[in-house]
Amino acid sequence: MPSVARIRVIFENGDPERVIEFDPARAPFQHDGKSGSILDVLLGHGIHLEHACGGNCACTTCHVVVKGGGDTLSASDESEDDLLDKAPGLTPTSRLGCQAVVEDPDAEIVVVIPRYTINQIVSEHGG
Amino acid sequence: MAVEHAARVARIVEHAPDTRSLFLRGPRIAFRPGQFISCLLPVGGETLIRPYSIASSPEEDDLEICLNLVPGGLGSPYLLGLPAGAEVRFTGPWGTFVLDRAPEAEAIFVADGTAIAPIRPMLRRAVATATRHPLHLLYGAAGPERLLYRAELEAMAREHTGFRFEHVPSARLRDAVAHRWVDGDADRGRRFFICGVGAIVPALRDLLRGAGYERRAVQYEKW
Numbered sequence: 001m002p003s004v005a006r007i008r009v010i011f012e013n014g015d016p017e018r019v020i021e022f023d024p025a026r027a028p029f030q031h032d033g034k035s036g037s038i039l040d041v042l043l044g045h046g047i048h049l050e051h052a053c054g055g056n057c058a059c060t061t062c063h064v065v066v067k068g069g070g071d072t073l074s075a076s077d078e079s080e081d082d083l084l085d086k087a088p089g090l091t092p093t094s095r096l097g098c099q100a101v102v103e104d105p106d107a108e109i110v111v112v113i114p115r116y117t118i119n120q121i122v123s124e125h126g127g
Numbered sequence: 128m129a130v131e132h133a134a135r136v137a138r139i140v141e142h143a144p145d146t147r148s149l150f151l152r153g154p155r156i157a158f159r160p161g162q163f164i165s166c167l168l169p170v171g172g173e174t175l176i177r178p179y180s181i182a183s184s185p186e187e188d189d190l191e192i193c194l195n196l197v198p199g200g201l202g203s204p205y206l207l208g209l210p211a212g213a214e215v216r217f218t219g220p221w222g223t224f225v226l227d228r229a230p231e232a233e234a235i236f237v238a239d240g241t242a243i244a245p246i247r248p249m250l251r252r253a254v255a256t257a258t259r260h261p262l263h264l265l266y267g268a269a270g271p272e273r274l275l276y277r278a279e280l281e282a283m284a285r286e287h288t289g290f291r292f293e294h295v296p297s298a299r300l301r302d303a304v305a306h307r308w309v310d311g312d313a314d315r316g317r318r319f320f321i322c323g324v325g326a327i328v329p330a331l332r333d334l335l336r337g338a339g340y341e342r343r344a345v346q347y348e349k350w
Binding site: 032048050051052053054055056057058059060061078079082083085086 | 128129163165175176177178218219221222223329332342343347348349350
């Protein structure tokens with residue numbers, strides 16, 4: 001029997017919740033972000049998650065808040081932490097979707113996609 | 128979903144056989160020096176997302192992106208193959224590697240190769256808002272003939288006495304940083320803005336933070 005991991009996706013903007021069931025061993029599910037990452041799983045299952053840098057740990061647009069199952073994800077590194085430091089709406093369980101890899105084949109993960117994942121920052125000079 | 132913009136390639140400047148700037152003309156967007164746009168490229172029947180730093184300044188009409196051919200890449204051959212007049216769709220601006228004004232401390236900019244792209248508008252802003260604190264650019268490239276914007280940077284150094292510009296071979300960037308700003312003195316009040324490709328970037332970050340510079344004093348973008 002293949003493993004079944006689940007990610008429950010809650011959208012802060014009020015869109016209907018989604019639940020994705022998948023076998024982590026079948027990653028990658030598409031080509032952006034780390035293989036088996038939350039970004040990879042979501043995009044590969046038809047759920048849009050912004051990733052302006054292409055999923056290369058160079059921006060914060062794939063910021064998600066992990067509400068459950070965080071211990072089944074790969075640990076963050078200094079590069080991810082440095083970017084998260086600048087993410088709007090940072091929480092203690094924030095992660096970059098492109099970097100957080102589902103490591104447990106039976107993971108049960110809950111993520112919230114913040115309303116503002118965006119770092120489309122307008123200049124302080126009013127531009 | 129992010130707002131999409133459409134622009135035309137208004138002009139192409141060839142820096143070297145494998146390195147060009149594309150000047151994109153379309154709706155004028157506000158951005159901060161150091162930010163990038165995310166190009167949506169129709170390649171192989173799908174849309175590739177590829178980030179490119181904005182090499183121009185917010186005050187200019189066209190958005191300049193500067194890129195080189197990445198062996199085995201998909202995005203750079205597409206963009207480098209575009210003729211003048213071609214359409215480019217993108218989202219943005221994006222990114223938090225930014226500089227709005229010169230820091231209230233000595234500032235060191237480190238760029239390797241085409242990673243001068245985001246550093247260039249940051250430097251322009253820095254010299255335009257400079258106070259009494261020195262500004263340095265350490266620019267890594269295989270040889271001086273590979274430096275992009277060399278004439279502009281040299282002119283900047285002539286016109287702004289507080290700004291110094293040095294070229295070092297890319298392979299010696301780490302040693303140069305260590306020699307000048309780690310082993311050279313005990314001052315740990317400087318600010319660093321580093322951009323490059325691959326392992327050199329975290330290597331410099333770790334070197335500087337390990338030497339006692341504060342985490343937020345070492346800003347970087349790794350390509």
